[in-house]
Amino acid sequence: MTTVLLTGFEPFAGDATNPSGEAVHLVGERWAGPEDLVTAVLPVTFAGATARMRQLIAEHRPDVVIATGLAGGRTAVTPERVAINLADARIPDNDGAQPLDEPVEASGPAAYFATLPVKAITAAMADAGVPAAVSHSAGTFVCNATMYAALAASDDSTRAGFIHVPWASGSGPADAPSLPLADIVHALEVAVRVALS
Template structure:
């Protein structure tokens, strides 16, 4: 039985909600398989989020890991292609940690490519009628840190697919003037991405592994 680990994030930076966490909860409520879905909403904390993701990965031995976070200002869902080994925070996390020019994992490679079929996921989201594009930067905040952690945790197990996907604000709670999508569309797009993450071949043009 295939196991999927799906994570979102709690609210941060003064927001009352976080569409990544809200969407993950909704997907978990209506998940009908056939895969086993393990889901959790992570804290927006550099140390706490990476520790919890690592613990979940070791506990459940998932075949697919998809972490989801908010990228305010984006107009659609954006699978991420690369995680870099850098924590450089513009604002503090939810416990006040604000690393500057710090590696996510000391001694690890400079970057990891996602091992998810990110092009197929992007195409599947778009085919579901939800705006989507492939992204080449997950930033340097907790989202990138979690993506790097997921890829580092699974690097020794080449059969595991792992990566990250950003979502925009949900229209129901978006700041005035911010780009957004209805939460239902975000959920629909994420479900399409999960199906592609499980069923699609890894992108032929996308190298897996590390960058040095």
């Protein structure tokens, strides 16, 4: 059985919601297979998210890993190309940790490239009517650390990577760009299908 691991995040920084976690939950509810879809909502903590990602990969041995997170301020869904070995937090995570200029993994390489077909996923999202763009930086917060951990824990046969989503309409700051939650859900479904094909 082909297995897909799809993750999002819990709310952070005092926000009431996180569209990545909400969208992942909805994708899971709608999933009709035939592949096995494993979904999880990760804590927004450097230690917790990376440990949970490694645990999920070890437990389920997925063929595809797509982690998702919120990038408030972006106007499109943005598949990421690169995860860097740097944790440099502008704000504390949900545990209060705020690493500065630290590696994600002390003995790890400087960076990993996504093994998802990033450009094909981006094009398919756009073809489906969802604003999408390739991003070359997953930042240096928990999202980047989670992408880095996912790629480090995946073997050569696994397609793995990260997708940032904007705010869902009505859930973010009044002046923030957003997309309907249904569009974010559809974009993630498209990403899974493209990665599988």
